Every structure is written in C-alpha cells, then in structure tokens.
Amino acid sequence: MIVSCTKNESVPVTHHVAILKPTFDKIINNPEYMRMGREIEKKVSEFISPSGRFKVSSRILVVDSSASARALIMKAFQNKGTMIECVACKSAKEALEHLEDETFNVVTTSLLLPDMDGLELCRRIRSNKNTRLTPVIVISGDADERLLMEGFSAGVTDYFDKSRGHTALADFVTRYLECTSGTAHRILLVEDSPTVATAISRMLIKQGMEVTHYASAEDALELLEATDSKSALNTQFDLVLTDFHLDGKMTGGDLLHAIRARLKYGPQELPVLVMTGSDSIEQQVEVFNAGANDYVGKPVTEQALIARVRSLVLVRQQYCALQRQKQQMEILSMTDSLTTTFNRRYLMDYGYEMSTDPDELPLAIMIIDLDHFKVINDQHGHLKGDKVLSSVGKKLKYNIPADGVTIRYGGEEFCILLPNYDIDKAGQLAERLRSKVEQMDIDGVNVTLSIGVSEISTDHPDDLETALKKADVALYSAKKDGRNRVEIAST
Missing domain, CATH: 3.40.50.2300 (Response regulator)
Structure with a gap:
C-alpha cells in the first residue's frame, strides 16, 4: 500500500506507522481515552446490531394497493427521523406472508385491497395465534357507523381518516407506538x-x-x-x-x-x-x-x-x-352525520341530565329553524339543501360557548343548550347567530334563521319538555312575525 506525501514522494505505510507508533501507544494506554472509547462503543451499540445493521425500535407493515400511496407513507415515516422500519406490500396475501415470517409492532392497511378487503385481512391476522395481538389500523375515508361496528368485530384496533394526509398518519402511528412501547x-x-x-x-x-x-x-x-x-x-x-x-x-x-x-x-x-x-x-x-x-x-x-x-x-x-x-x-351514534352536530338521541339522553343538574342552571334553550328551507330544496336541489344544512350547523356549532351543545333537532331545525346562561344573554347570542348566518353565502345560496329562546332556572323550574315547548312557541311567533328574527319565550 502506497500513500501520498507532501514532498510528492511515495513512502511505504510501515514508515508512517513507525513514526506515529509512540503517539498511538500514548492514546491506547491513556485511561481517559479508553473510557471515552467504551462510552462511544456503548452508544453505537444502541443503534447498531452485532451483525452491523441499524437497530430499529419499531417495525410497521404498510399494506396498500397503490404504489404512490405506499411511497408517500414510507416517506412520511422517514421524514420523522424515528428508528422505524417500514415494510410495504400491495396485497393482503403478501402481507400475510410477511407476517408469517416476521414480527411487526403494528399493521396499517387500506380498506380496499385487490384480493380481500382490510377487514378480512384483520380477521386473518386475528385467527393466527402468532399475530392475533398485533395492532391493526385501518386507513379509510368512509368510517361510518356500519363500518366501525363491522371493523371492531373483525378485530380492528383503530381507524385513521385518510383525508388527514400521510404526515398525520405517521404522527398517529408514532404516537400509538409510543403508547404501546415499553416506555x-x-x-x-x-x-x-x-x-x-x-x-x-x-x-x-x-x-x-x-x-x-x-x-x-x-x-x-x-x-x-x-x-x-x-x-x-x-x-x-x-x-x-x-x-x-x-x-x-x-x-x-x-x-x-x-x-x-x-x-x-x-x-x-x-x-x-x-x-x-x-x-x-x-x-x-x-x-x-x-x-x-x-x-x-x-x-x-x-x-x-x-x-x-x-x-x-x-x-x-x-x-x-x-x-x-x-x-x-x-359518540358516533349521537352525532348527525350531515351536520356533525349532536342528534336527537343526545338530547334525550344528556339534555335531561343537564336540565336537572343544579350546577348547569340556568340552562338556556334555543330552537332554530331555517327560513323557507323547502324553497331552497325545490329551487336548488336536495344536495345543495344538504350543503346549506351542513354549513349552518357548523356555523352554529363553532359560534357558541365551549360548554354549549348544538343538536340537529329534526329536518331543518336545530336546538342549542347553553348551561349557566340566562335567557337575556341567550337572546343576545341568538341575535349574533342570526346575523352571522344571514351574512353567509353558501355556494350562491343565502339563508336566514328564526329563533325561539327559553330557559330552565331556579326561578322557572320547568322540565326540559316544557322548556322546549316554550322555545317552540317563541319560534312560531318569530316565524309568524316575519321570520329572520329572535323571539324570547314568555315566562
């Protein structure tokens, strides 16, 4: 072996070793350098296996029929910089073959696969004694009530909404692994x-x-x-x-x-x-x-x-x-899928609890009706009508106090429960909500609200049914007097 020197001469390596040997001996025999060497070796061993390969803290099996989706998911995990090894496959058959020979901390699978759906893959994983406890996360954009019930009976550990994106998926799985890891x-x-x-x-x-x-x-x-x-x-x-x-x-x-x-x-x-x-x-x-x-x-x-x-x-x-x-x-069973507000079942189950809890009183109640909603459906179609309902529901939901509850009462009617809110404050809030909705432009459609307001308090200890009826009567008055207005129930 020949090395290059400053004088452009070719000198055998043994010559350099002879020159540097005293320095090498000093380093090797120095206890401090030896201690540092052991510390470095210990740190390296945390990341490198005896075979020379990088150690990984977790292994994930990614199952998706789309090559681009697999690539994006893998990249999302790589970008996190964590010691996670991803193995990707395009079919359930390929996934089951990997699971037969290898161990994974979690499996993520899309719902639609070329040879079987993600739920059937989960059933196969659960039926194998070696993999029956492996967590399975199903990635879907359509996790409705039927799918959730079927998935949970199949042994699905959790669902992830794919509309949130691949980076959010990597965050979700990483947090899950942290929760299920030894730490x-x-x-x-x-x-x-x-x-x-x-x-x-x-x-x-x-x-x-x-x-x-x-x-x-x-x-x-x-x-x-x-x-x-x-x-x-x-x-x-x-x-x-x-x-x-x-x-x-x-x-x-x-x-x-x-x-x-x-x-x-x-x-x-x-x-x-x-x-x-x-x-x-x-x-x-x-x-x-x-x-x-x-x-x-x-x-x-x-x-x-x-x-x-x-x-x-x-x-x-x-x-x-x-x-x-x-x-x-x-939560899903008590949520209206169109508007993402609570549904009437929530009102029946929890509304009565709120109305009888002294700590929640006074409890203000609004019943809200979309004016001339039938005309919107007739002129623009039911799809546009659904868009209007959804947009108004969200506007109401996000413009009331945090402890308030928005409920789709039925059809184009909403109900709002406001704990620790007296009727005067509720009337002012109702006016603000009416004004905000009036200013909305929902794909070229404008809509107004009529609102009736009542309350349950120690001074007016009505039950929920009576208070709802009073709010409904006030709503009727608002509609009778020209709509697009707020009416306070008489005590």
Missing part, C-alpha cells in the same frame, strides 16, 4: 424484600418500563384508592406485580381481592401478576381464585418475568383500545 408501561411493584424488589425493578427498568415500588399491600392499596378514576383509560398503572406473601396485616392475596372487589377493576382493566415461591397446585388455584391474571415462580427469572409482563400489559392495552372504540361508537 409507556407503568408497573406497580409490591414486594417486601428490598433485595428482590431491587432486582426486579432493574429487570423492568432495563426494558424501559416505569416502576413504582411499595413494600406493603396497605401502602399500595392506598395509592390505588387515591388515584382510582373508575376508568381503565385513566388508571395510573398498566400492571400490578405483587408477591403473594407479604409482611403486614394484608397479604398479596388481600391486595388482589381489594383490587377486584373493592376497586372493581376487572382482569383486563388492571392486570395483576402474582409472584409466589410455592409450586403447589393448591397455591396456584388460590392465586387464580383471588383474581390474578397469571403468576410467576420465585426465584424470578428475567426471561419469564418480562414475557408475562409484556403479555399482560398488551392485554390491558387491547382492552383500553376497545374501550376507546366503544366511546367513539357512542
């Missing part, structure tokens, strides 16, 4: 042995989990009671890991019983993993009868512990995903 796992460890507690904490922390340790069941229960929100979605911990035999008045079994019976947490809402030094069948039966999800024998081995912890945390995360889906379904 988000919160473990309540109950162990009276400091030595064992330290060892187990190290095992869990090494996996990126957050550990809160208590030595007694009494203290652990006090913490759970203090943070109990009666909702798995807001519970502070993803898992309780407790020794079955603890010093103190309460054993691990007592704690387990309190979690299930007193706090009313089910096995999926708050999983409990029990550690026990006994290998007797009777002890195992006792553990499960007390409400444990699983147990691990002592002395605890790291591999067995981490496998069980991850499995149970995933159970809870799947449960929480299902609860979120139920909430979405509940």
Whole structure:
C-alpha cells in the first residue's frame, strides 16, 4: 500500500506507522481515552446490531394497493427521523406472508385491497395465534357507523381518516407506538424484600418500563384508592406485580381481592401478576381464585418475568383500545352525520341530565329553524339543501360557548343548550347567530334563521319538555312575525 506525501514522494505505510507508533501507544494506554472509547462503543451499540445493521425500535407493515400511496407513507415515516422500519406490500396475501415470517409492532392497511378487503385481512391476522395481538389500523375515508361496528368485530384496533394526509398518519402511528412501547408501561411493584424488589425493578427498568415500588399491600392499596378514576383509560398503572406473601396485616392475596372487589377493576382493566415461591397446585388455584391474571415462580427469572409482563400489559392495552372504540361508537351514534352536530338521541339522553343538574342552571334553550328551507330544496336541489344544512350547523356549532351543545333537532331545525346562561344573554347570542348566518353565502345560496329562546332556572323550574315547548312557541311567533328574527319565550 502506497500513500501520498507532501514532498510528492511515495513512502511505504510501515514508515508512517513507525513514526506515529509512540503517539498511538500514548492514546491506547491513556485511561481517559479508553473510557471515552467504551462510552462511544456503548452508544453505537444502541443503534447498531452485532451483525452491523441499524437497530430499529419499531417495525410497521404498510399494506396498500397503490404504489404512490405506499411511497408517500414510507416517506412520511422517514421524514420523522424515528428508528422505524417500514415494510410495504400491495396485497393482503403478501402481507400475510410477511407476517408469517416476521414480527411487526403494528399493521396499517387500506380498506380496499385487490384480493380481500382490510377487514378480512384483520380477521386473518386475528385467527393466527402468532399475530392475533398485533395492532391493526385501518386507513379509510368512509368510517361510518356500519363500518366501525363491522371493523371492531373483525378485530380492528383503530381507524385513521385518510383525508388527514400521510404526515398525520405517521404522527398517529408514532404516537400509538409510543403508547404501546415499553416506555409507556407503568408497573406497580409490591414486594417486601428490598433485595428482590431491587432486582426486579432493574429487570423492568432495563426494558424501559416505569416502576413504582411499595413494600406493603396497605401502602399500595392506598395509592390505588387515591388515584382510582373508575376508568381503565385513566388508571395510573398498566400492571400490578405483587408477591403473594407479604409482611403486614394484608397479604398479596388481600391486595388482589381489594383490587377486584373493592376497586372493581376487572382482569383486563388492571392486570395483576402474582409472584409466589410455592409450586403447589393448591397455591396456584388460590392465586387464580383471588383474581390474578397469571403468576410467576420465585426465584424470578428475567426471561419469564418480562414475557408475562409484556403479555399482560398488551392485554390491558387491547382492552383500553376497545374501550376507546366503544366511546367513539357512542359518540358516533349521537352525532348527525350531515351536520356533525349532536342528534336527537343526545338530547334525550344528556339534555335531561343537564336540565336537572343544579350546577348547569340556568340552562338556556334555543330552537332554530331555517327560513323557507323547502324553497331552497325545490329551487336548488336536495344536495345543495344538504350543503346549506351542513354549513349552518357548523356555523352554529363553532359560534357558541365551549360548554354549549348544538343538536340537529329534526329536518331543518336545530336546538342549542347553553348551561349557566340566562335567557337575556341567550337572546343576545341568538341575535349574533342570526346575523352571522344571514351574512353567509353558501355556494350562491343565502339563508336566514328564526329563533325561539327559553330557559330552565331556579326561578322557572320547568322540565326540559316544557322548556322546549316554550322555545317552540317563541319560534312560531318569530316565524309568524316575519321570520329572520329572535323571539324570547314568555315566562
């Protein structure tokens, strides 16, 4: 090997090595340089595998029949700069082949695929014991109530509205991965042995989990009671890991019983993993009868512990995903799809609650009618009429106080509920709404409103039905007196 020198001479490399050897020896034997070298090696090992390939924190399987969509999704993840590896495929068959041989943290799929739809792909994933817990996110621009119900029964983890774009999808999936990664796992460890507690904490922390340790069941229960929100979605911990035999008045079994019976947490809402030094069948039966999800024998081995912890945390995360889906379904069932306002069912279910809650009074009520809406439909067609309804609904929805509720009351009528709003303030707001809508130009169509206003208060303790009737009578007066006006109900 020959290197170039400043005097344009060709000098063997061995000559340079001989010259620089004293300097090399000084660096190699310097403890500070050696320490820095080990630190660099440690940092590099976090990103480079022993085989020399870059490590990835998560793997995503992207399933989409469109080559351009696949390319845009891949680019969106690359632009985030995260350690995410994306594998893209154009069909469900290709996706299932990848899933047979590889492990993925999440699958995203379009609804329409050349060989089967995204829901059938999800069913296939759920039917395989090796992939049944893999999260599946369906990308669709048409997630209506029927599709949501069918998808959730097929095992869809979540939906993403593709109209939000590929960058938003990358953000959505990244946030989902953060929530389901080890860094988000919160473990309540109950162990009276400091030595064992330290060892187990190290095992869990090494996996990126957050550990809160208590030595007694009494203290652990006090913490759970203090943070109990009666909702798995807001519970502070993803898992309780407790020794079955603890010093103190309460054993691990007592704690387990309190979690299930007193706090009313089910096995999926708050999983409990029990550690026990006994290998007797009777002890195992006792553990499960007390409400444990699983147990691990002592002395605890790291591999067995981490496998069980991850499995149970995933159970809870799947449960929480299902609860979120139920909430979405509940909201969807109470939302008018055309105007995105609430529907009459919401009024029946929650309006009556608001009207009887002293903290919400006075409760102002508006009933709003679009003037001459039949003429708009007759002259411009029902599609344009729908556009008018949608635009007016949004204008009302976004121009009332944050705690106010806009409801499509029926046909071209809307209802607005305003908690802690007296009738005078409501009348002023109604006038502003009337004026704003009058100034709208909806694809060449102008529309006006007639509004009737009433209230429920301690001075006028009507029930909701009576207050609605009063607002309706006021609305009739507004229409009778020429429309495009606000009328306050007589008390």
